[in-house]
Amino acid sequence: xxxxxxxxxxxxALLLGGCGGTLNRGLESVHQPIVTRTDYVFDVxxxxxxxxxxxxxxxxxxxxxLRVGYGDRIAVDDPSGSTGAREEVALQAARYGLLIxxxxxATAGQIAPGTIRxxxxxxKATVPGCPDYSHMAQPEFNSNTSSNHxxxxxxxxxxxxxxxADLVRGQPGAGDGSNAATSYKAIDAYRKAxxxxxxxxxxxxxxSK
Numbered sequence: 448x449x450x451x452x453x454x455x456x457x458x459x460a461l462l463l464g465g466c467g468g469t470l471n472r473g474l475e476s477v478h479q480p481i482v483t484r485t486d487y488v489f490d491v492x493x494x495x496x497x498x499x500x501x502x503x504x505x506x507x508x509x510x511x512x513l514r515v516g517y518g519d520r521i522a523v524d525d526p527s528g529s530t531g532a533r534e535e536v537a538l539q540a541a542r543y544g545l546l547i548x549x550x551x552x553a554t555a556g557q558i559a560p561g562t563i564r565x566x567x568x569x570x571k572a573t574v575p576g577c578p579d580y581s582h583m584a585q586p587e588f589n590s591n592t593s594s595n596h597x598x599x600x601x602x603x604x605x606x607x608x609x610x611x612a613d614l615v616r617g618q619p620g621a622g623d624g625s626n627a628a629t630s631y632k633a634i635d636a637y638r639k640a641x642x643x644x645x646x647x648x649x650x651x652x653x654x655s656k
Contacts, residue, residue: 472590476597478579480572480605480614487513487567488554497531506539506565513567515543518610522551524564532563570612572605574598 471477489509492499498506515521521540523533537547551566558564577598582591608614 471592471596474592476592476601478574478577478596478598478601480574480601480611482570482572482611482614484568484570486552486554487569488556489565489567490558490562491532491565492561493525493527493529493532493563495527495529495531497529498535503535503539506536507542509565510539510543510567515540515545515567517544518570519543519545520548520568520570521545522548522566522568524551524554524558524566526558527563529563536563536565570610572608572611572614574602574605577602 489506491502491506493502513519521536523536525532533547540547551564552568554564554566577595579594579598582594587593605611605614
């Protein structure tokens with residue numbers, strides 16, 4: 448009987464102890480964007496001077512099915528080094544406003560003789576675990592941030608970023624920390640823009656007299 452009483456008294460203390468555990472004592476969110484990459488592979492037959500007959504249509508249909516668009520990276524893995532086949536793939540990529548990458552990522556399986564491999568790499572940024580309301584923001588006596596802290600900001604960043612790879616390695620900047628050519632473009636466009644009042648006063652029509 449005494450053991451049951453002791454356990455009954457300890458139960459509320461254990462529950463309170465779980466609620467007061469340390470979550471995040473800093474201001475940096477524990478929910479950070481996670482970048483994943485998926486490689487889509489398509490093998491097409493080629494000849495010594497370009498793609499085999501009918502392969503261009505197959506490649507075009509495959510790209511349309513993938514809904515290739517901005518942010519995708521297209522590469523050609525051609526062991527034979529046929530420039531004609533690469534140019535035909537580049538023409539298909541140009542329909543979506545994309546260029547062929549200089550190098551192709553490593554993919555599973557060997558490329559059969561007489562074929563080339565087209566690889567479309569697609570990256571996506573997500574913030575798993577958001578929203579997170581597992582821990583109340585108030586009352587808080589241990590100076591922990593809310594479990595949902597940073598979810599809105601990082602989820603918006605992951606959704607809006609044009610190239611998710613920038614979250615991993617960023618973009619190289621100018622060596623001296625400034626780019627005069629880029630700054631001049633903005634200033635020159637501002638100077639050459641016509642004033643908003645260049646049209647003059649509005650002329651009343653005959654019907655308004």
